[in-house]
Amino acid sequence: MFTTHTHVYEQVVQFMHQYQMVLSGERVLVGVSGGIDSVVLLHLLHALRHKLDIELHIAHLNHQFRGDEAKRDADFVRRLAQQLKIPCTIESSNVPAVIRQQKLSPQDAARQVRYRFFDTVAERTHSHKIATAHHADDQAETVLIGLIRGVGLHGLGGIQPVLNENIIRPLLTTSRADIKAFAQAENIDFVVDSSNSSRKYLRNAVRLDVLPLLQEQFSPAIVTRLTRYAQIFQEDAFFIDKIAVRLYRKICQESPGGIQLDLELFSQQDVTIQRAVLYKAFEALTGVRHELHTGHVRSVIRLFTCQTTGKQLSLPRKTMASRSYNIGYLQKRTNRSPLKEAVSPVVLAVPGRTEFDAILIETEILTEKADEFRMRQSRDTQDVIEQGVDYDRLAGPLLVRFRLPGDRFHPLGMSGKKRVKKFFIDRKVPRNKRHIIPFFVDTQGIVWIVGYEIDERVKLSSHTTRILCCRVYQKQSTTT
The missing domain is CATH 3.50.40.10 (Phenylalanyl-trna Synthetase, Chain B, domain 3)
Structure with missing residues (x-):
């Protein structure tokens, strides 16, 4: 058991219990990069394994971004797994190739590949849950980035404690400062990702510059405040979604070619519900909602509630919105001519x-x-x-x-x-x-x-x- 900073241990226990993150007898797949956050999470879950009656399995993915440094990380995780006597799966994936093929940002490509890897390993190892090391500062950064990018209520809700019933974030209420102090007090080794100091990524710039400035100039408790706001946004989004889901079924009709909206019924709704319906429609079409920003949504609402017909709007994920009289459309953009000349008479x-x-x-x-x-x-x-x-x-x-x-x-x-x-x-x-x-x-x-x-x-x-x-x-x- 840990000798100091027991409040971190107790905080994690309480948070996991609050959200019923694990059940007795379950196996938890722990995503471990080798960095301080994931290593501390692993040590905490390892200490809790008997109390919670859970088994652990480590998963580590080399994204092929950082050459020898990435190999060093994999070797570190392998040794850590051996030290703690926890089974481990270490694999490598060519994420740069995914970026080129699918034209994604490095962060989006890495996230998609990493979570596919987690899902695959979880299925292979019969793991019930996947634990990631997102913490309170990550949550605060996500809220700030959402404000900068203009995301909707779901985006401002940030990182969810439990996602899709199987992805859990036990450290979400624990600050970066507490994690660092805990690692130092318990002599926990970890590796440092050199790319974390690069300000070319927005999240790094927010972490290195914006948050410290807000803490220094406005409030040392800014992280706590932002995480509380995130929880409020999540609760509000959940309530609005319950209403929007019912109306979505009445307003929208899904088909292989896209989604049709009854604009007469759509126009009768409050703008809050209109936004929620559009986010749900975009998610149904693309599988994601976070790339549809508030500026996109405002433009689509203007298109769908005006009387002009025939106009089109380009949207993220190679999608488009258009209207024809009282019908609105959300569809995938194609390079084909709209005329079916390819079908011979x-x-x-x-x-x-x-x-x-x-x-x-x-x-x-x-x-x-x-x-x-x-x-x-x-x-x-x-x-x-x-x-x-x-x-x-x-x-x-x-x-x-x-x-x-x-x-x-x-x-x-x-x-x-x-x-x-x-x-x-x-x-x-x-x-x-x-x-x-x-x-x-x-x-x-x-x-x-x-x-x-x-x-x-x-x-x-x-x-x-x-x-x-x-x-x-x-x-x-x-x-x-």
Whole structure:
């Protein structure tokens, strides 16, 4: 047992008990870099293992940032594990390659790779919890960085004591000064990461310059105050989230292509709930929320609550926001043209069946009067759309394709031709759906924009003797 600074030991015990971080009989994977924070955490958990009835396993990852220094750290952790008789997993990962491939910051790439490593080792070793050495000063730094970057309430809440029910932070209420004093008093060895002194990283600059200045000029207790604010922000965010989750289900519809929002319902909400819904939607789309800052959120809210349609906003993680009339969209940006030119036109079997992209087309030739056809024509549903045209007014083979630049046609009942783009705008067709609407065409031009309108020249009339009946099905809704 430790001889001095027992208040650190007692503080950690109390904090772990408060948040029920571990249960009797569990195995805890401890992330150990070799630095003072993680080594002190390891020693504390090692001293607590009988009291808490837990087993320990050490995990150390070489991020391949610091060459020989990183190898030194791994060797130190290996010797420490042997000294304490704790099983240990040490691996190496090429994080610089991840940075290049995924265009991430060094910190984000390292964090993602490290936590994937922790998850993998935890599964392999049947560990129930993953313990990391985040402490009170880390929490204070995170709050300050959140204010600088303009993050939302969740971001200002900083580091959570327990994340996803399995990641625990036992030192979160313990200050850096207490950790240093504890290590010195107990003669605990550790290694020093030279990159921690580099001010090119924002967190280092906040730790080395901003926090000491605030402590000196304003209050020595600034860390305690900021950690208390973090807890308040976390509690407020939790309460707002409970409300936002219910409304998210009503406002948002998730699909493989992105998220659609009912803007009429969205606009009725308080701006606090609007923000919470957008953060949740961004997280559902990207897996993270911390990269969406308050400036982004304000811009999206302005877009979604104004009356302008057709505008787009670029957002982090290669995503974008747009609106089309009363529908808002959050989607991944792509480099593809919005027009589906890559899908080649297909000649329709007349009569017969034809597959095209995600639809199945059935055609048959009927010899009946136009009025008789209209009387028995099926109503369009979500699964099938039916349309009749004058078969003898068609010119050449009938094809199906997607929209092309410059498309024009003569909408039924109108006085002349119209650009398809203008037709879609007038009909309030959502912008992100226009490129997936099939067009039936012949050698004279557009015959039918599926689900919307036929061309005047192929309309049914009293002179029609043969009707081409076309039915369009979604493939997944069709049985064969």
